[in-house]
Amino acid sequence: MKDTETTLRGSGIQPSAQRVAVGDYVLHTHEHPSADLVWKRVRERFPWISRATVYNTLNLFVDKGLLQRLNLSEDSVVFDPITETHHHFIDEKSGIIHDVPWDRVQVCNIESLRDFDVHDYQVVMRGSVKATRRSKH
Amino acid sequence: MKDTETTLRGSGIQPSAQRVAVGDYVLHTHEHPSADLVWKRVRERFPWISRATVYNTLNLFVDKGLLQRLNLSEDSVVFDPITETHHHFIDEKSGIIHDVPWDRVQVCNIESLRDFDVHDYQVVMRGSVKATRRSKH
DNA sequence: TCCCGATTTAGACTTAGTCTAAGCGCCGTG
DNA sequence: CACGGCGCTTAGACTAAGTCTAAATCGGGA
Numbered sequence: 001m002k003d004t005e006t007t008l009r010g011s012g013i014q015p016s017a018q019r020v021a022v023g024d025y026v027l028h029t030h031e032h033p034s035a036d037l038v039w040k041r042v043r044e045r046f047p048w049i050s051r052a053t054v055y056n057t058l059n060l061f062v063d064k065g066l067l068q069r070l071n072l073s074e075d076s077v078v079f080d081p082i083t084e085t086h087h088h089f090i091d092e093k094s095g096i097i098h099d100v101p102w103d104r105v106q107v108c109n110i111e112s113l114r115d116f117d118v119h120d121y122q123v124v125m126r127g128s129v130k131a132t133r134r135s136k137h
Numbered sequence: 138m139k140d141t142e143t144t145l146r147g148s149g150i151q152p153s154a155q156r157v158a159v160g161d162y163v164l165h166t167h168e169h170p171s172a173d174l175v176w177k178r179v180r181e182r183f184p185w186i187s188r189a190t191v192y193n194t195l196n197l198f199v200d201k202g203l204l205q206r207l208n209l210s211e212d213s214v215v216f217d218p219i220t221e222t223h224h225h226f227i228d229e230k231s232g233i234i235h236d237v238p239w240d241r242v243q244v245c246n247i248e249s250l251r252d253f254d255v256h257d258y259q260v261v262m263r264g265s266v267k268a269t270r271r272s273k274h
Numbered sequence: 275t276c277c278c279g280a281t282t283t284a285g286a287c288t289t290a291g292t293c294t295a296a297g298c299g300c301c302g303t304g
Numbered sequence: 305c306a307c308g309g310c311g312c313t314t315a316g317a318c319t320a321a322g323t324c325t326a327a328a329t330c331g332g333g334a
Contacts, residue, residue: 016300016312036290050314055291071208077290089253104250107260108243116226116235119264123244127256153281153330173321187283192322214321 011064021046022057027066032078032097072097072124087123100125148201158183159194164203169215169234209234209261224260237262 004023005015013019025041026033033041039054058079061067068080073090078097087100100123110118141160145152162178163170170178176191195216198204205217210227215234224237237260247255 014311018313034290048314052292052315053313056313071210073208076208089250089255092256098253100250100253105247106245108245110242110260110262113226113237113241113262115267116237116262117264117267118226118262119229121260121262123247123258123260125247125250125253125255125258127254130252130254151280155282171321185283189284189323190282193282196323 007066011066013060013064013066018046018049018053019057019060021049022054023061023066026058026061026079027081029081030099032070032080034076034078038079070097085120085122087125089125089127091129092126093128098129144203148203150197150201150203155183155186155190156194156197158186159191160198160203163195163198163216164218166218167236169207169217171213171215175216207234222257222259224262226262226264228266229263230265235266 004020004027007027008015008019008023021042022038026038029041031037035055035058038058039049039051042049042054058067062069062079066082068082070078070080070088072078072088073095076095080099084102086102087105089098089100090096091098105123107121107123110121141157141164142152144164145156145160150156158179159175163175166178168174172192172195175195176186176188179186179191195204199206199216203219205219207215207217207225209215209225210232213232221239223239224242226235226237227233228235242260244258244260247258
């Protein structure tokens with residue numbers, strides 16, 4: 001796992017103890033945490049960190065392109081480290097979000113839309129996880 | 138435009154003056170309103186309606202399948218009358234959501250996902266609206 | 275008409291997130 | 305080493321969106 005401090009510098013972010021603590025967790029997780037979950041996770045190691053700092057840091061990471069803010073399911077805004085583009089599948093029962101690799105589905109005719117200049121897109125799927133599915137962790 | 142009262146009965150909802158007022162607006166709009174915008178619009182005709190009633194009614198409509206709750210863009214939960222499935226395009230500048238007809242783009246290989254049972258999906262696009270676009274209204 | 279369950283209401287409460295003002299810490303300079 | 309300044313962090317107040325509660329009201333069937 002790449003050194004978080006290096007990653008931050010590479011994106012023009014001045015590292016600090018708090019920012020590295022947030023980055024250590026949120027830039028390497030697959031659990032699609034909400035902002036408050038990030039706060040909780042980071043406090044496990046840095047109990048003194050404040051809520052405002054976590055929010056500021058997450059917003060900073062989003063601005064600098066290290067993190068993506070996702071608004072996929074009800075009642076939750078969620079963060080996802082940016083590695084490569086991918087799709088999302090939401091388990092309707094649990095609300096858990098799974099990543100779907102970019103090349104597993106294809107979207108056609110995006111470029112034929114006359115009215116829109118599409119910079120970015122993804123497929124959002126909802127449904128249930130098949131019983132045979134093994135846990136990803 | 139189909140009679141709102143009939144639509145409500147058809148979905149097993151007991152009509153009331155307030156519910157019809159909310160339905161008259163929200164079941165026929167294309168402006169993808171937030172809950173508070175619905176409240177504002179409905180109050181233009183029924184100034185005495187309360188916030189709680191609007192929220193209750195919207196939730197009821199969602200439960201009964203008349204309305205879809207969309208979480209597409211930052212800081213907004215938005216309602217969309219359910220007519221037929223369609224995709225969404227979000228103007229990155231204004232945040233305005235546009236409907237994209239279902240057959241304008243195609244998604245392939247959804248059924249090849251071994252781990253998931255997909256009940257429902259859509260393509261969410263972001264970008265800018267081309268200058269030549271005529272207003273839809 | 276009366277009654278009972280369903281609906282509506284105002285406002286308190288909760289939750290997620292932002293803002294503000296003060297304090298702290300780190301770094302370069304003299 | 306002391307100083308000064310800027311940027312980071314902090315606690316807590318504030319805001320906005322939405323839910324909950326308890327009381328009042330409505331409306332349809334016996």
